[in-house]
Amino acid sequence: MNENISTEELAAALRIQPQTIRAGLCRNKGKHYMGLKPIKLPNRRLVRESEALKAVPHFGMHDGRRSFLTWAHENLEHPDVVEACLGHTIKGVREIYARPQLESARRRLMQAWQNHLDGASALAARMSVG
Numbered sequence: 464m465n466e467n468i469s470t471e472e473l474a475a476a477l478r479i480q481p482q483t484i485r486a487g488l489c490r491n492k493g494k495h496y497m498g499l500k501p502i503k504l505p506n507r508r509l510v511r512e513s514e515a516l517k518a519v520p521h522f523g524m525h526d527g528r529r530s531f532l533t534w535a536h537e538n539l540e541h542p543d544v545v546e547a548c549l550g551h552t553i554k555g556v557r558e559i560y561a562r563p564q565l566e567s568a569r570r571r572l573m574q575a576w577q578n579h580l581d582g583a584s585a586l587a588a589r590m591s592v593g
Contacts, residue, residue, distance in 0.1 A: 466512075466513040467502065467510035467511065467512060467513065468510060468511055468513050469508065469509075469510050470484050470485065470501075470509055470510075470511075473499075473511065473586075479534065479537065480537060483537065484496050488501065488509075499511045528549060531548070531549070531576055532545060532549065534576065534579060535548070535572065535576070538575070540572055541568070543557070543565060544565060544568040544569055544572055545572070547565045547566075547568075547569045548569050548572055548573060548576075553565075
């Protein structure tokens with residue numbers, strides 16, 4: 464039996480804003496978000512079949528870095544911290560003074576990213592139990 468999940472449930476499990484899913488849907492002319500085709504209910508709400516989550520396309524390393532960057536900016540993280548997490552260097556005097564602060568902020572941000580990914584894994588596990 465397929466269970467349907469709403470945009471809000473999907474967003475909560477992925478720890479992103481529902482608007483991120485809606486915007487992605489708009490970019491694809493309403494056809495899909497990450498390969499998940501919406502089902503329009505009689506009340507005009509959109510849901511997705513939980514079984515369809517298994518078909519989400521494979522992500523490569525670059526996709527993971529891009530996903531992290533998008534997630535971090537959506538969570539209003541400081542750009543210098545995000546760049547440090549990606550292994551990018553900060554040039555000039557800012558690098559010298561920012562290094563100690565960036566290290567602790569980078570650890571905090573990477574822990575938050577791990578928590579985010581754990582939430583996505585929990586959703587996938589929940590959907591596969593059906």
